[in-house]
Amino acid sequence: MGKRRTVLLLAAITTAWRFARLKRGRTLYRRLQRPLRRRGVLGTARQTLVELASLLRLLWPSHRRARAVERAADATFDRTHNVDTRGKIHPAAMHDIESENWIYSDFYEPSRVELFEQMIDASDIEPHRFSFIDYGSGKGRVLLLAARFPFRRVVGVEHSPKLHRIAERNLRSIRFADRRCGPVESICMDAVHFRIPEESVVLYFFNPFERTIMSSVRDNVVRSYEGNPKSIIVIYLNPVHSDVWDEVGFIKRYAWSDEFIIYKTSHSHAPIRSYRRTLGAEVE
Numbered sequence: 001m002g003k004r005r006t007v008l009l010l011a012a013i014t015t016a017w018r019f020a021r022l023k024r025g026r027t028l029y030r031r032l033q034r035p036l037r038r039r040g041v042l043g044t045a046r047q048t049l050v051e052l053a054s055l056l057r058l059l060w061p062s063h064r065r066a067r068a069v070e071r072a073a074d075a076t077f078d079r080t081h082n083v084d085t086r087g088k089i090h091p092a093a094m095h096d097i098e099s100e101n102w103i104y105s106d107f108y109e110p111s112r113v114e115l116f117e118q119m120i121d122a123s124d125i126e127p128h129r130f131s132f133i134d135y136g137s138g139k140g141r142v143l144l145l146a147a148r149f150p151f152r153r154v155v156g157v158e159h160s161p162k163l164h165r166i167a168e169r170n171l172r173s174i175r176f177a178d179r180r181c182g183p184v185e186s187i188c189m190d191a192v193h194f195r196i197p198e199e200s201v202v203l204y205f206f207n208p209f210e211r212t213i214m215s216s217v218r219d220n221v222v223r224s225y226e227g228n229p230k231s232i233i234v235i236y237l238n239p240v241h242s243d244v245w246d247e248v249g250f251i252k253r254y255a256w257s258d259e260f261i262i263y264k265t266s267h268s269h270a271p272i273r274s275y276r277r278t279l280g281a282e283v284e
């Protein structure tokens with residue numbers, strides 16, 4: 001290789017390395033900026049201890065086995081459907097989000113397939129009466145799963161353009177035979193600005209954001225219902241801010257387990273028996 005080529009190659013490698021470091025540095029800065037802005041210095045220190053403790057728990061053999069099973073199921077889903085939905089992405093690594101609300105965002109992580117089916121089963125819905133909205137739809141795994149039911153339409157709302165583009169690519173690979181719903185789309189926007197449709201809706205949340213954003217979305221739902229009462233079903237997986245929904249007068253807890261809670265508008269409360277059969281838990 002000539003001297004000039006070697007110099008050019010070295011310059012290219014150095015630039016790439018600097019760029020990679022810059023990107024990592026930016027992610028680290030954003031990772032620190034997030035908790036500091038939300039919790040202050042003391043709160044951040046306390047939270048760091050809590051997170052360290054839960055990291056230690058993750059090293060436990062039973063946890064590691066469970067994670068390995070989940071990872072294998074994720075890989076099988078993606079391979080079978082020729083899509084890319086797996087992975088865990090920290091919000092600080094999503095540099096492309098324009099909205100200031102990125103600091104309230106949680107990780108990207110897809111819903112587990114069998115759990116999604118269990119939740120739809122437990123909610124006792126007639127999908128053809130509802131549109132399905134996934135708040136924080138990420139790479140679109142839930143859109144692919146919801147499309148297998150005859151919903152009027154299926155909409156995903158995701159604020160990361162990168163994840164939204166992956167979701168669009170994934171949606172293009174749904175086989176016609178698998179799709180039973182009306183139109184399916186991923187929309188790239190901050191969930192707080194999403195306008196709730198006029199028709200009856202299933203609103204799906206898998207731990208997308210923190211309390212402040214959940215409360216704004218909840219207020220939008222309340223306004224939408226007050227302007228136009230309709231059936232609303234909220235499916236909330238990993239319901240860490242369930243109190244935000246418990247406060248809403250016109251929906252009640254309909255079904256729940258350790259992992260999720262389903263709320264329904266009170267007038268759509270009839271078939272509680274099948275929930276008992278499905279999950280064997282107590283009902284109000």
Ligand SMILES: C[S@@+](CC[C@H](N)C(=O)[O-])C[C@H]1O[C@@H](n2cnc3c(N)ncnc32)[C@H](O)[C@@H]1O
Binds near residue numbers: 106107159192
């Ligand atoms: C835990 S993932 C769930 C992905 C998908 N719903 C599923 O269950 O497979 C949460 C997603 O919410 C997105 N998100 C967080 N805050 C958001 C916001 N304010 N507006 C839109 N999307 C948001 C994140 O980028 C992430 O992709």
